[in-house]
Amino acid sequence: MFVCSSREIGYNFYKNVIALKPEWAEVSVAxxxxxxxxxEKREIKPMERIKMIMTRGKDDPKEMYDLLGTKEYRKELDRQFKNENLISK
Structure with missing residues (x-):
């Protein structure tokens, strides 16, 4: 987890990590x-190894806006993050 002082810095950091580790952006179950x-196969949702979590802003660039997802999407990520099966893997 990382915290940034601005949305722009966070998004640029995310893009730099993906540039260095493109496999982290690939969707997989494990x-x-x-x-x-x-x-575990039923409970664990396939997703990338890295996620950028923040609320959407109306002035966000489209690519960033789409990446951030909806409130429901963020709630599902929260549920997956707290999933004991994921923590033990």
């Missing part, structure tokens, strides 16, 4: 080689 139980 890292390659990790075996999941049937329960």
């Amino acid at each position: 890292e390659e080689g990790v075996e999941l139980t049937d329960k």
